[in-house]
Amino acid sequence: xxxxxxxxxxxxxxxxxxxxxxxxxxxxxxxxxxxxxxxxxxxxxxxxxxxxxxxxxxxxxxxxxxxxxxxxxxxxxxxxxxxxxxxxxxxxxxxxxxxxxxxxxxxxxxxxxxxxxxxxxxxxxxxxxxxxxxxxxxxxxxxxxxxxxxxxxxxxxxxxxxxxxxxxxxxxxxxxxxxxxxxxxxxxxxxxxxxxxxxxxxxxxxxxxxxxxxxxxxxxxxxxxxxxxxxxxxxxxxxxxxxxxxxxxxxxxxxxxxxxxxxxxxxxxxxxxxxxxxxxxxxxxxxxxxxxxxxxxxxxxxxxxxxxxxxxxxxxx
Numbered sequence: 001x002x003x004x005x006x007x008x009x010x011x012x013x014x015x016x017x018x019x020x021x022x023x024x025x026x027x028x029x030x031x032x033x034x035x036x037x038x039x040x041x042x043x044x045x046x047x048x049x050x051x052x053x054x055x056x057x058x059x060x061x062x063x064x065x066x067x068x069x070x071x072x073x074x075x076x077x078x079x080x081x082x083x084x085x086x087x088x089x090x091x092x093x094x095x096x097x098x099x100x101x102x103x104x105x106x107x108x109x110x111x112x113x114x115x116x117x118x119x120x121x122x123x124x125x126x127x128x129x130x131x132x133x134x135x136x137x138x139x140x141x142x143x144x145x146x147x148x149x150x151x152x153x154x155x156x157x158x159x160x161x162x163x164x165x166x167x168x169x170x171x172x173x174x175x176x177x178x179x180x181x182x183x184x185x186x187x188x189x190x191x192x193x194x195x196x197x198x199x200x201x202x203x204x205x206x207x208x209x210x211x212x213x214x215x216x217x218x219x220x221x222x223x224x225x226x227x228x229x230x231x232x233x234x235x236x237x238x239x240x241x242x243x244x245x246x247x248x249x250x251x252x253x254x255x256x257x258x259x260x261x262x263x264x265x266x267x268x269x270x271x272x273x274x275x276x277x278x279x280x281x282x283x284x285x286x287x288x289x290x291x292x293x294x295x296x297x298x299x300x301x302x303x304x305x306x307x308x309x310x311x312x313x314x315x316x317x
Contacts, residue, residue: 005093006032006103006106007024007031008024008031008107008299009031009032009096009103009109010032010033010109011034011084011108011110011111012034012035012036012041012111012113012243012277013033013034013065014039014042014043014111014275015041015275016041016113016277016288017109017275018071018072018292019068019290019296020109020274020295021077021292022068023300024109025075025077026075027300029296029299030078032080033078034084035080035081036082037081039065039069041065041276041288042276043064043065043285044061044062049061049064049285050141050142051137051138051141051286052285052286082100085246087108087247089108089268090250092106094106094270106270106306107271107303108270109264109271109272109292109295109299110274111273111274111277111292112243112247113242113275113276114242114258114276115243116134116135116240117238118134118238121204123206123207123208124204124207124234124236126207130212131143131232131233132233132234133233134235134237135283136161136164137160137163137284139233140163140168141167143167143168143233144167146231146233147170147232148170148231148232148233148234149171149172149174149204150171150172150173150234150237151173151174151175151234151237152174153175153181153182154238155186156237156239157173157182158180158182158187158190159186159237160235161193162193162196165196168195171195171196172196172198172199172229173196173197174199174216174229175198175202176202177200199227201220201221202218202219202221202227203221205217205218205219207234208228213231213233214230215228215229215230216234240276240283241257242257242259244257244259244277251267251268259273259277259278260278261273261278272299272302275292278291
């Protein structure tokens with residue numbers, strides 16, 4: 001049996017969802033957070049976070065997420081560490097199912113995030129957080145004045161490579177084809193930059209190093225010739241996948257599967273989205289948290305409008 005409708009259910013427990021929960025709880029909306037078994041989002045696999053304001057000495061990603069969670073529960077948010085398995089956003093109150101039952105709410109905040117695409121090799125997984133990363137903006141600083149590798153051929157890879165030239169002694173871009181998929185202007189900026197080398201028609205076979213990245217072994221896809229590129233870090237920039245499997249047919253998505261929003265409002269009245277599930281540009285913990293704040297405020301104001309309209313309608317009868 002479903003419980004009594006909540007004011008707000010937050011689906012997802014990363015920086016966006018937990019910030020939304022903090023603001024919703026402080027507004028006395030008593031939110032329920034269905035954080036999922038992948039609670040904490042991408043920060044749970046990030047060792048050192050040095051660009052989040054308020055932590056001049058840095059903070060561990062999992063520790064930061066635990067602080068977010070503790071702050072949300074302190075103000076009265078209820079957190080369930082279960083996965084949402086199904087949603088019905090076609091009528092109000094909205095319904096969210098988990099393995100433990102169903103929950104209803106007057107408003108929904110979607111913050112299911114996005115997942116970085118990886119190469120799928122063992123050494124990449126083993127060294128993730130120890131020189132292997134999917135975010136140059138987050139982690140490039142740790143390898144200042146050292147050689148770095150970027151894997152990919154789209155605009156994101158170009159942006160990462162150009163960004164890293166500000167701190168790396170050398171950047172090598174590894175791309176499996178003989179031309180970039182990136183826009184012409186971004187590709188040309190990379191090709192014109194003397195600090196960037198390109199390995200065309202190459203794929204990463206192995207990341208070298210036991211406890212830290214020491215190099216990247218690449219294979220020429222035409223000749224099978226192997227080459228070891230010295231590097232202290234490898235940044236995988238082959239795209240992200242929004243975690244929107246549950247949302248297909250529920251809210252409007254773009255061609256890549258991201259939730260389409262106007263601010264944080266989706267095309268469904270009473271349903272809001274924040275964080276990486278709707279952000280195709282920034283993908284930072286701080287911007288996710290900021291949009292979580294916006295989503296909670298938008299939801300609170302929307303609930304007030306609905307309540308006011310209901311009161312006015314009742315008085316008119």
